[in-house]
Amino acid sequence: MRPWLILATAFAGGAAAVVCLDRAAMRRRHPGTTLADASRLRQRVQDEMATLVSHADMIDVTVEGGLVRVSGYVLAAEMDGLLSQLTRVPGVHKVHNALSAVADPRRFDELRERALAERNADDLMSQPYSGA
16 A cells, blocks of 8 residues: 555544544533523524624524534634633533634625525525426
């Protein structure tokens, strides 16, 4: 076997092991987390975001245990403050940042229209074909 293939395989195996261990640790720390708990935490995070950023409607929040994932768009000047404050919300143990920074606030209208068009396209794709 080639040395680079052995190295790549070892790296992939190590990365998979770390992900599995992290998930196991999360389940052990929060064994009784229910869907209702996740929903309440998501709402607390969204409420906090509404006070911290000017375009909170452009940010999606998902919660799994104490892991909160934020994605979407935020003003570059507001990103650091948002992320640091989210870690202080009760119940949040880790924040996964998948946000894109926007320098010009005027771009939000364009981004909003694009997101709406993508949602509409997804809705069309999920409808059954009528054959007409």
